[in-house]
Amino acid sequence: MSTTIPIERLTSRRKTRQRRRSGPIGAILLFTVPFALMFLAFYVAPIIYAMVQSTFAQKSSGLGLGALQEVFVFFDNYVRALSTPSFIASLGRLFLFCIIEVPLMVITATILALLLEAGKAVWPRAFRVIFFMPYGVPGVIATLLWGFLYVPSTSPVLQGLAAIGIDITPLQPNSVLFAIANISLWVYAGYNMIILTAALNSIPSELYEAAKIDGAGEWKTIFLIKLPLIRPSIVLVTLFTIIGTLQLFVEPLVLSPLTTAISSDFTPNMAAYNQAFAQGNSNLAAAMAVIVAILAFIMSFGFLRIVNKKGSEAW
Amino acid sequence: MKRIFPAITTMAIVALALSGCSSGAGGSASASAGSDDGGVTELTFQSWVPNVDKAVDLFNASHPNIHVTLETITAGPDGGYATMFSAVKAGNAADVAQVGYDWLPDFVRNDAVEDITQYVSGEIDKFVDWQVSAMTFNDAIYGIPQASSPLGLYYRSDVFKKAGITKAPETWDEFYADAKLIRKLGKDNYIAAFAYNQTPWLIGLSEQAGAKWFTAGSDSWTVSINDDATMKVADYWQKLIDEDLVKVEADMSNEWYKDIQNGNVASWISGSWGDAIIRGNAPKTSGNWSVSYMPQWTAGESATGTWGGGSANVVLKGTKHAAEASEFALWLNSNAESVSTLVSIGAGWPAIEDTSAITSLTNDPDVFSFYNDQNIWKVFAESDANVQNDWRWPPLVSTLYSTLIDNVKSSIDNSTGLSNAFDETQTGMIDALTQAGVATTTN
Amino acid sequence: MSREHERERNVDIGRIGVTLALLFAAFYFLLPILWVLFASTKSPGDLFATGGLWFSDEPQFIYNLQRLFSESNGIFGAWVLNSLLYSGVGALVATVLSVACGYGIARYRFFGKEAFFGAILGGVLVPATVIALPLYFLLNTVNLTGTYWSVLLPSMVSPFGVYLARIHSGAIPEEVIEAARLDGAGEVRIFSTIATRMMVPAIVTIFLFQFVTIWNNYLLPLVMLNDTSKFPITLGLTLWNSQTQRDPYFYTLVVVGSAVSAFVLIGIMVSLQRFWKAGMTAGATKG
The missing domain is CATH 3.40.190.10 (Periplasmic binding protein-like II)
Incomplete structure (x- = not known):
């Protein structure tokens, strides 16, 4: 198996190949500088700008109908964000959503990949295309479509279920997170499935032969050979899903007019968007966004730490 | 693999061609400088x-x-x-x-x-x-x-008739009585939707009852989002919700459009532009609609509000x-x-x-025939003439909107009552204004 | 009954079970797409009045399509072209930049390399909401807001692309490179002829990933663009969606527009699927 775990490079430098030579300066600059400049201009600079912005506030006085003044307020915006109960609640909600969405996504994608790869399916190509198609539908549009399917009076599915006595109302407060998770699942499961099928296909067939000779059945092969061997890809898919869920934004934003269960600050990103675009408080918005970014760092690196520690002997 | 290059190259050429055409035409975005x-x-x-x-x-x-x-x-x-x-x-x-x-x-x-x-x-x-x-x-x-956007009451005269109602409700008490009659028509029949998603609608109803949420003093705003008039409106609609006489449903949503078509929601308080929405979405209900003046809190008055x-x-x-x-x-x-x-x-x-x-x-x-040859604009002309000119919009109006919607939604989800939603909005709005440095006082 | 027979029967049951499961999944993934197909044949009135998974009595798909492409002087066509422009050019440049950078990081040692790479990886995690507004003010200082460039330039940066490119460049056997060096090939030549050829699957993956990311982007064009003729599809359809409150026909336009835009992108993805998949193979497993 020629797999070095790609993710590993995120956290450890153990295996960096030291034999690479220190190359000619000209080539190094030519390869890296164009990207570095663009990255500075379109990622680093705006982030620094946002951080600076998050330490200011716009103040008016009296009736608030005179011109605004910009005041330096240190960490006031951060304190304000973190002392707003609804913002804290949105962080908790996001965490809950992560717990629902990540296993749902990873397990679904893995099952689909295993089913397709089992070699028992008729028309595997057609199925692969069908599962993958939703990835081409932008989140805004996917949510508009599911919005129709979530409302009993316009949804053929819910009407069908109601006809056989099952009443489901997906946009109720206690099910709305699942309704949103379903949309993300629909869009990204096929994409993740492709990553995993690709990994499964690259398992050398000798391993299966050997397993067969040892008398291992289907299930045994899955749990003892396939899953352990595609572990790096599963880790990658999990990481993508975590990063994606932390930025949850478009789906609840588009669904929010359809339900009482989604407030304007349902997720931290929505709260930041609401502050910046509806309420014109880009300073507070910047502070909220920085908090989300920091959380994303902590959770992604935390996840990698855990899998690296637990799994190091397996690799 | 060899087929990728043509594919990418084609895309690149198309894209470059496009950028070529467009960069000529669209150099500068905004023309506020203006050329003379x-x-x-x-x-x-x-x-x-x-x-x-x-x-x-x-x-x-x-x-x-x-x-x-x-x-x-x-x-x-x-x-x-x-x-x-x-x-x-x-x-x-x-x-x-x-x-x-x-x-x-x-x-x-x-x-x-x-x-x-x-x-x-x-x-x-x-x-x-x-x-x-x-x-x-x-x-x-x-x-x-x-x-x-002066408000008026669009209603399905056919549904009202079927429920045994012969004239449009002139007071909110009549509206309540009519709601009960229409509710008896069937399990899906309601007189109206309670549009938790529409702050302008909620505000229009409060304005009609005489609420003055914001009053500009010489150097500070008097904020009274939970004044008596508003509480009267809140309690009234809460009663309708509690007795299941209105459908809790976002207006101008998929579900609501369907209900407007099939008469499950039999009326809508809206501005004159509401006509285009009703006619466009429910063309088959032509002849079944009428427009009347908003129901009154006190019989004989002509109070109104705006969207x-x-x-x-x-x-x-x-x-x-x-x-x-x-x-x-x-x-x-x-x-x-x-x-x-x-x-x-x-x-x-x-x-x-x-x-x-x-x-x-x-x-x-075109318009009048849809409403059984009623000149519906007369209603809105009268409504517009009766709008009070002392309603004031405050700074941070979007905070007002999102706070109010969030609070109304949560009061419905948690059954804490609409009046509570307005109380919370009062607190939230004063907080937000204070944070922004705007001076406020309360009554 | 012989053992052989029994095994064959088991295989058959397995085959049927797998196929049923796949059919069920296919129904799930097709459902919204079927819905939008049927919905795009309906008038605004029928959209809500008739069953979702069948035609109405008066299908008017052609009429809807004509309205879609003639509304506001055919602006929808411009949106499709704009989306292709932003995604195509943005992804192309992003791919070139990130592959070169990833290759440079993987093949050479230089001061601050790991810190540089760490910063790039951090970029993957930054939410779009953090960047969009500040970027507006920064781009405005050079008078670029409102132009095609304001959406194109930020789309040309793909930190994730650098990450993938580094992994794949690392997988190129050292011997191949050394052999080329002995033949007297320069570093740039080695990269542009030998390395890129070996990395084709990764390059396609990076390109398509960035293409879809830009295609789906909503916030950046929303902040940057005023002029509707420069909008991409996502923003244009949202604009129409907000106009349904004035003229209900826009509801149908949004639905038909969604169907068309979904099929344009699905068409692109599916036609490139074999390369896409090949890229994934290498993308996830080769270290």
Whole structure:
């Protein structure tokens, strides 16, 4: 198996190949500088700008109908964000959503990949295309479509279920997170499935032969050979899903007019968007966004730490 | 693998070709600098009103010295306002823009609009009083009213008749009694939807009951979102919700459109523009609709409210052509031909005082036949005339909107009562204003 | 019954079970797409009045399509072209930049390399909401807001692309490179002829990933663009969606527009699927 775990490079430098030579300066600059400049201009600079912005506030006085003044307020915006109960609640909600969405996504994608790869399916190509198609539908549009399917009076599915006595109302407060998770699942499961099928296909067939000779059945092969061997890809898919869920934004934003269960600050990103675009408080918005970014760092690196520690002997 | 290169190359060529065509045409985005070639002043006008280009074309045809380019933008609350604020801050804003009455205080507060008093004071009397007051801050005029949204009651006369109701409800007590009768028609039949998603609707109902949420003092705002009038409205609708007499449902949503078509929701309190929505979505219900004046709290009165006030045209800060921009805004909204066009494209109720020249308001067979040959505009004309001119929109109106919606939603989910939602909004709004440095007092 | 027979029967049951499961999944993934197909044949009135998974009595798909492409002087066509422009050019440049950078990081040692790479990886995690507004003010200082460039330039940066490119460049056998060096090939030549050829699957993956990311982007064009003629599809359809409150026909336009835009992108993805998949193979497993 020629797999070095790609993710590993995120956290450890153990295996960096030291034999690479220190190359000619000209080539190094030519390869890296164009990207570095663009990255500075379109990622680093705006982030620094946002951080600076998050330490200011716009103040008016009296009736608030005179011109605004910009005041330096240190960490006031951060304190304000973190002392707003609804913002804290949105962080908790996001965490809950992560717990629902990540296993749902990873397990679904893995099952689909295993089913397709089992070699028992008729028309595997057609199925692969069908599962993958939703990835081409932008989140805004996917949510508009599911919005129709979530409302009993316009949804053929819910009407069908109601006809056989099952009443489901997906946009109720206690099910709305699942309704949103379903949309993300629909869009990204096929994409993740492709990553995993690709990994499964690259398992050398000798391993299966050997397993067969040892008398291992289907299930045994899955749990003892396939899953352990595609572990790096599963880790990658999990990481993508975590990063994606932390930025949850478009789906609840588009669904929010359809339900009482989604407030304007349902997720931290929505709260930041609401502050910046509806309420014109880009300073507070910047502070909220920085908090989300920091959380994303902590959770992604935390996840990698855990899998690296637990799994190091397996690799 | 060899087939990838053609694929990518083709894409690249298409893309480059496109960028080639477009970069020539679209170099600079905003033309607020304006060129004065041959004495023609170039203006840009940002609006999201569909088909408003027809009125703009009329202006261009009759004004050889000014040329207005329309930029259709995202609706204000959906991001259009945010873009305007950024553009003003960045110094490349359009010259004239569409702004709701409710948002104007925030534009003044952000110093994003020009004081146009000197250009328009001579003709501002053409417009209805309460709308001019909505444009006026510290005795200066900051916009030209375009169209207002006086409320009326659209109702399904066939459904009402089926329930044994012979005339439209004139008071809220009658509305309540009618709600019970209609509810008896079937398990899906309701007199109306409780639109938890519509702050303008909730505010319009409160305004009608006599609420004055914001009063400008000399140096501070008096905030009373939970005043007695509002609480009366809250308790009334809470009663309807508790007794399952109204359907808790977002208006202008998929579900609501369907309910409007099949009569499950039998009435709608809305502005004059609501006509286009009903006719467009439920063409098969033609002849089944009527419009009446809003139900009253006290029989015999004619109190009314608006849906978010109305919509104005303002001159954005930083324009080099404030005089021409003001001329355009004034002409667009007071010239009879232009106003007729605005009415026909559904911009709203005209803001000018004298609407006698607007023929489509007295003779509009397409519209009237849908309402069983009723001249529905009479209702809105009367409603508009009765709007009180002391309702005030505060700064941070979007905070008001999102706080109110969030609180109403949560009061429904947690059954804590609508009155509680207004109490919470009062606290939340005062907090937000204080944070922003705006002085407030309460009663 | 012989053992052989029994095994064959088991295989059959397995085959049927797998196929049923896949059919069920296919129904799930097709459902919204079927819905939008049927919905795009309906008038605004029928959209809500008739069953979702069948035609109405008066299908009017052609009429809807004509309205879609003629509304506001055919602006929808411009949106499709704009989306292709932003995604195509943005992804193309992003791919070139990130592959070169990833290759440079993987094949050479230089001062601050790991810190540089760490910063790039951090970029993957930054939410779009953090960047969009500040970027507006920064781009405005050079008078770019409102132009095609304001959306194109930020789309040309793909930190994730650098990450993938580094992994794949690392997988190129050292011997191949050394052999080329002995033949007297310069570093740039080695990269542009030998390395890129070996990395084709990764390059396609990076390109398509960035293409879809830009295609789906909503916030950046929303902040940057005023002029509707420069909008991409996502923003244009949202604009129409906000106009349904004035003219219900826009509801149908949004639905038909969604169907068309989904099929344009699905068409692109599916036609490139074999390369896409090949890229994934290498993308996830080769270290």
